[in-house]
Amino acid sequence: HAINHLWPMDTLGRCAVSPDCIVLLEQAGRVDYARIHDNFSFTEIVRAKLLDSERSLAGVMRIEQETGAQAYIMVVVDADGVEYTKNLDLGMGPMAARSDFMAQHYAGLAKHIIFVNVPSWASTVWRIMGPLMPEQTRSKVRLFSSKWREEIRSLLDPSICPVFWNDECHDEFAARIERPLGEAAEWRRRKLRSPCSR
Numbered sequence: 001h002a003i004n005h006l007w008p009m010d011t012l013g014r015c016a017v018s019p020d021c022i023v024l025l026e027q028a029g030r031v032d033y034a035r036i037h038d039n040f041s042f043t044e045i046v047r048a049k050l051l052d053s054e055r056s057l058a059g060v061m062r063i064e065q066e067t068g069a070q071a072y073i074m075v076v077v078d079a080d081g082v083e084y085t086k087n088l089d090l091g092m093g094p095m096a097a098r099s100d101f102m103a104q105h106y107a108g109l110a111k112h113i114i115f116v117n118v119p120s121w122a123s124t125v126w127r128i129m130g131p132l133m134p135e136q137t138r139s140k141v142r143l144f145s146s147k148w149r150e151e152i153r154s155l156l157d158p159s160i161c162p163v164f165w166n167d168e169c170h171d172e173f174a175a176r177i178e179r180p181l182g183e184a185a186e187w188r189r190r191k192l193r194s195p196c197s198r
Contacts, residue, residue: 001039001044001047001048001051002040003036003044003045003048003049004048004051004052004086005180005181006031006032006035006036006046006180006181007031007033007036007049007119007180008026008027008178008180009024009025009026009049009056010024010025010026010027010057010162010177010178011023011055011056011178012024012025012156012160012161012162012175013025013157014074014160015074015105015155015156016155016156016157017154017155019063019067019109020063020064020067020069020071020072021035021071021072021073021074022056022059022060022063022071022072022073022074023073023074023076023156023160023178024056024073024074024075024076025076025078025162026075026076026077026078027073027078027080027179027180028077028078028079029078029079029080029081029082029117030078030080030081030083030179030180031180032180039183053109056073056109057109060073060109072108072109072110072112073109073110073111074110074111074112074113074114074155075110075112075113075114076114076116076152076156077113077114077115077116078116078117078162078165079115079116079117079118079119079122081118082118082119082122093197095176100123101134109162111140112140112142113140113141113142114142114144114152114155115141115142115143116144116148116149116151116152117148117165118143118144118148122143123143126143127143149165149167149169149170152165153172158172158173158174159174159177160174160175161173161174162175162176162177163175163176163177164177165182
């Protein structure tokens with residue numbers, strides 16, 4: 001689906017500290033949620049994201065068949081570029097509805113949700129919004145600090161982490177992961193639905 005180019009969920013591989021865990025990456029700060037919701041119906045969005053969840057569930061079931069142990073998913077959310085006002089608006093509207101739908105149908109699939117590369121205001125928002133979330137969801141969430149690159153290495157092999165996490169002090173992250181499409185010109189180039197088409 002075209003939405004998957006705009007809002008990808010990348011499978012990085014197995015977690016270094018637990019072979020029964022599949023690691024997924026969501027580049028939340030690079031996804032133009034507002035444009036997606038302006039140009040695709042709620043049904044289209046849910047259908048596209050359901051495919052992501054079904055693929056993840058299939059991967060978990062394969063591990064369980066191999067090991068005989070319960071498997072699960074760790075979602076790493078890269079918040080680089082997240083904007084305060086945009087995400088608050090979306091959190092109160094269609095994004096919240098989509099999240100509620102997915103949580104109801106795939107409640108036990110994700111065991112950990114880890115936020116990296118978070119902006120300075122994120123901890124303040126979390127202190128306000130966290131208590132409003134269901135305990136089952138809130139207990140899964142961890143916000144890593146400004147030293148998140150070191151923290152993530154305690155969980156993941158750097159070889160499965162995206163190269164765009166490298167900086168002047170780090171060059172060990174090696175996975176070639178595409179960025180989400182964002183600009184209108186790029187939508188047209190890939191023959192996706194243009195944000196100006198309606």
